[in-house]
Amino acid sequence: MGDHHHGPAKGLSRWLFATNHKDIGTMYLWFSFAMFLVGGAFAMIIRAELFQPGMQLIRPEFFNQMTTMHGLIMVFGAIMPAFVGLANWMIPMMIGAPDMALPRMNNWSFWILPPAFLLLLATMFMEGGGPAFGWTFYAPLSTTYAPPSVTFFIFGVHILGLSSIMGSINIVATVMNLRAPGMTYMKMPLFVWTWFITAYLLIAVMPVLAGAVTMMLMDIHFGTSFFSAAGGGDPVLFQHVFWFFGHPEVYIIILPAFGVVSQIIPAFARKPLFGYDSMVYATASIAFLSFIVWAHHMYTVGMPIAGELFFMYATMLIAVPTGVKVFNWITTMWRGAMTFETPMLFCIGFVVLFTIGGFTGLMLSIAPSDFQYHDSYFVVAHFHYVMVAGAVFSMTAAVYYWLPKWCGKMYNETMGKTHFWISFIGFNVTFFPQHFVGLAGMPRRIPDYALQFADFNMMSSIGAFIYGASQLLFLYNVIATIVGGKPVSDEKVWEGAEGLEWTVPTPAPFHTFSTPPQVR
Amino acid sequence: MRLFGDNPVALTVAKMAAVVVLMFSFVFVVMVPLYNVLCDALGINGKTSGQRYQAASIQVDEAREITIQFIATNSDGMPWEFRPSQTMMKVNPGAVNDTVFLARNPRPEAMVAQAIPSVSPARAAEFFHKTECFCFNNQPLDGLESTEMPLQFIVDQDLPRDIRTITLSYTMFDITEMASGAVASR
Numbered sequence: 001m002g003d004h005h006h007g008p009a010k011g012l013s014r015w016l017f018a019t020n021h022k023d024i025g026t027m028y029l030w031f032s033f034a035m036f037l038v039g040g041a042f043a044m045i046i047r048a049e050l051f052q053p054g055m056q057l058i059r060p061e062f063f064n065q066m067t068t069m070h071g072l073i074m075v076f077g078a079i080m081p082a083f084v085g086l087a088n089w090m091i092p093m094m095i096g097a098p099d100m101a102l103p104r105m106n107n108w109s110f111w112i113l114p115p116a117f118l119l120l121l122a123t124m125f126m127e128g129g130g131p132a133f134g135w136t137f138y139a140p141l142s143t144t145y146a147p148p149s150v151t152f153f154i155f156g157v158h159i160l161g162l163s164s165i166m167g168s169i170n171i172v173a174t175v176m177n178l179r180a181p182g183m184t185y186m187k188m189p190l191f192v193w194t195w196f197i198t199a200y201l202l203i204a205v206m207p208v209l210a211g212a213v214t215m216m217l218m219d220i221h222f223g224t225s226f227f228s229a230a231g232g233g234d235p236v237l238f239q240h241v242f243w244f245f246g247h248p249e250v251y252i253i254i255l256p257a258f259g260v261v262s263q264i265i266p267a268f269a270r271k272p273l274f275g276y277d278s279m280v281y282a283t284a285s286i287a288f289l290s291f292i293v294w295a296h297h298m299y300t301v302g303m304p305i306a307g308e309l310f311f312m313y314a315t316m317l318i319a320v321p322t323g324v325k326v327f328n329w330i331t332t333m334w335r336g337a338m339t340f341e342t343p344m345l346f347c348i349g350f351v352v353l354f355t356i357g358g359f360t361g362l363m364l365s366i367a368p369s370d371f372q373y374h375d376s377y378f379v380v381a382h383f384h385y386v387m388v389a390g391a392v393f394s395m396t397a398a399v400y401y402w403l404p405k406w407c408g409k410m411y412n413e414t415m416g417k418t419h420f421w422i423s424f425i426g427f428n429v430t431f432f433p434q435h436f437v438g439l440a441g442m443p444r445r446i447p448d449y450a451l452q453f454a455d456f457n458m459m460s461s462i463g464a465f466i467y468g469a470s471q472l473l474f475l476y477n478v479i480a481t482i483v484g485g486k487p488v489s490d491e492k493v494w495e496g497a498e499g500l501e502w503t504v505p506t507p508a509p510f511h512t513f514s515t516p517p518q519v520r
Numbered sequence: 521m522r523l524f525g526d527n528p529v530a531l532t533v534a535k536m537a538a539v540v541v542l543m544f545s546f547v548f549v550v551m552v553p554l555y556n557v558l559c560d561a562l563g564i565n566g567k568t569s570g571q572r573y574q575a576a577s578i579q580v581d582e583a584r585e586i587t588i589q590f591i592a593t594n595s596d597g598m599p600w601e602f603r604p605s606q607t608m609m610k611v612n613p614g615a616v617n618d619t620v621f622l623a624r625n626p627r628p629e630a631m632v633a634q635a636i637p638s639v640s641p642a643r644a645a646e647f648f649h650k651t652e653c654f655c656f657n658n659q660p661l662d663g664l665e666s667t668e669m670p671l672q673f674i675v676d677q678d679l680p681r682d683i684r685t686i687t688l689s690y691t692m693f694d695i696t697e698m699a700s701g702a703v704a705s706r
Contacts, residue, residue: 229693
């Protein structure tokens with residue numbers, strides 16, 4: 001590479017051969033938004049079918065594919081790549097690095113994602129249809145009784161797992177080796193810290209997921225019996241392996257969201273984050289605990305009482321570091337000079353709604369009462385409060401917060417606030433009633449339901465359509481900003497924002513920190 | 521490490537890649553065997569202990585009477601007629617008991633089956649010793665053939681006092697394809 005300064009390549013090759021962390025971050029973000037719309041469309045089909053009891057629009061087999069694909073696409077296609085994109089954009093700028101440590105691998109980890117999801121989506125057009133066994137793909141539903149397309153699903157999971165592993169290794173290598181002089185670990189912004197820990201979680205559990213799907217592949221094609229009782233295997237083993245991956249996975253989704261919120265709240269409260277050190281230790285504790293609580297997803301499989309108690313207490317323990325975080329955010333806002341721009345609104349929405357999701361999580365952690373809640377709509381309501389109001393709200397906040405820095409133009413604040421309020425109301429109208437139908441006994445993943453659940457389900461569906469439509473407003477606002485937003489030139493776009501990313505020019509030039517800054 | 525000389529990034533990547541390989545092998549080398557060992561040792565999942573039963577001193581406890589119930593179920597798509605010769609037995613702890621299960625293959629072609637046992641309550645599993653069982657082997661039957669399959673068991677004297685009934689359930693699986701070495705092809 002020559003030592004002259006060069007800008008981005010022209011045309012398609014800029015993106016295809018991209019090694020610049022900002023370009024790759026942008027691609028991740030757009031890809032994940034596209035997947036968010038696809039997964040959202042599936043959710044709209046689900047809610048349209050559930051608008052009234054009885055079968056109106058689609059067949060039950062297709063309904064099962066919709067619930068499965070909605071979960072898979074949203075978890076692996078929308079939320080995870082969105083945070084990886086954000087990490088690509090922000091981590092080098094936050095720690096004063098010129099780029100990610102491994103730019104070529106970075107390109108590869110992005111570009112294998114679209115084929116993986118094309119493969120996954122293509123299964124829906126294959127004989128027997130796509131995966132219809134739920135996003136948790138429990139054996140034997142996903143082995144003995146699976147459609148033939150399951151092999152493509154397995155291959156897709158292998159590829160996206162590989163992409164996540166490479167992305168995480170890149171993040172760990174960047175954070176460990178490319179920090180600017182003076183940027184000690186305990187001076188790193190919390191978004192960097194949460195991603196650093198998340199990357200370790202991904203490196204630890206993505207191979208477990210790969211192992212689980214490999215065992216499925218072997219059971220289906222090579223005559224082994226890991227999960228088949230007839231050959232001496234055990235379907236319950238699948239659930240243990242899956243949730244050993246699956247529980248850290250839900251923290252992989254939420255920890256970067258914690259990081260985002262910890263960046264934005266201090267900026268708009270105009271106060272430094274309260275309890276920085278405790279935030280770091282709380283994040284690490286949550287990551288550690290995530291490895292020893294997996295069986296709380298499977299209280300009903302027939303565990304010994306000692307096991308139920310262990311997983312119950314360990315799960316409740318997670319409320320302690322999470323509570324530390326919530327109180328720290330509230331204390332940061334306390335007596336701050338707060339203003340309520342769109343990113344801040346989404347963060348406050350996050351704190352309120354995520355806390356509700358946390359409390360329902362505590363209810364679910366109680367083993368004896370979980371037997372009632374298990375596989376009901378109460379669970380659906382719980383994880384949408386933490387996944388949507390948690391991960392998606394914080395992601396939206398992040399886009400509004402950093403968009404002016406990325407493209408040098410200000411979004412339309414009125415439209416942003418409208419987006420927040422429609423989202424907030426739509427979200428709650430969708431998911432709050434699901435607590436009630438769940439407690440009353442409506443099971444999840446069913447295309448039809450008993451008549452007494454009709455009113456709440458109709459509310460849920462109306463809320464879902466409102467929430468879905470509000471995302472189109474978001475898309476419009478972002479495009480309108482990029483195309484013709486009001487230019488901003490201040491390095492520090494937000495008055496209260498702190499951090500190295502606000503010391504570079506706006507919009508952020510193609511190359512930043514070619515000479516590392518000195519951090520004091 | 522000299523191998524990576526002055527390149528700290530390569531060293532980090534090598535360490536992380538090692539973790540990936542380690543965790544992938546962990547699933548196969550540790551999780552699967554450990555799961556089976558734990559189920560075995562704790563008698564959970566209704567699995568009877570794989571350890572050989574050591575009859576310390578056969579003392580038949582005439583004062584206690586345990587009801588043993590037998591259940592036979594066919595797994596999905598299994599056509600065999602499969603039932604216990606007697607659905608209930610009253611036994612004394614320590615005594616050796618014999619019974620048979622009956623099976624008939626109604627199809628004209630030969631088939632191979634495997635019975636998978638489960639004991640309920642799960643707590644009783646480690647006190648239920650099978651000294652001879654048709655579930656130890658697979659069961660080949662010619663077309664239209666029927667057979668009597670023996671079961672011999674001892675209920676341990678140490679069975680907790682509050683357990684008065686034990687249910688032994690078998691599920692019969694069709695493993696003809698697996699047994700013939702033919703891999704299920706899709």
